[in-house]
Amino acid sequence: MRTFLRDNGLVLFFGTIFLLALAGQAVAGFHALNDDQVADGAAPVTFATYLTSSDFGADVAENWQSEYLQFALYILATVHLVQRGSPESKPVGKAGTESDEDQQIGAHAGHESPAPARTGSPWLWWYSNSLGLTMGLIFLGSWTAQAVAGRAAYNAAQLRSFQDPLGLGEYLASPDFWSRTLQNWQSEFLAILSMALLAIYLRQRGSPESKPVGAAHSTTGVEG
């Protein structure tokens, strides 16, 4: 048990604070919705009703999509783009998908290499891109969920104020959809930009996200 906790500390720590934050979001979102209900002269909803509402679903999905977009873009952009001085970047001359030797594929694979890398099977292309594809797929799924649930939540508010509901196509062109989307995207892009740039000159001793404390500012692609 102790070994399990030690070996999986990162996942268990972030899994725990994720569930706590999601529960907190549910409780706070429930109270915020009921404040609005009371202000509109409508009856308050129960917690179970809130958890099964499209308001809650859209609020969760809009944040998920932006996080998965952030990682998908970061994974793909760092294949081809470099940032001199950043530990998040590859060394300046290594931009691109690299050689089979660098990537331990085919004749360069070891005994413990995953099967597609050893055998060069038709699955190799998919396996070689599986991290970016999976992040991208979850991004598209989350963005779809945001659109479908966001439209339902938007239409419920429209009907409460005796206005016309929108079809899915109309909702996808609406300010509500793009406001929810872009307010999340801008913060993710700023966070990535900050990470790539701040880690050129700043250090966090012991963190693999940082260069070693004594590494030169000009060192690129070395993690501490």
Place this chain on the structure above:
Amino acid sequence: MKAQLALFVALLVFVGSGLAYVIALGLLHR
């Protein structure tokens, strides 16, 4: 690496179910 594989699968199942749940909510409430 069995524990890591179990966590990996659990994450994909959780995220996939969460998205299916939100999409279902949206479709039911439209």
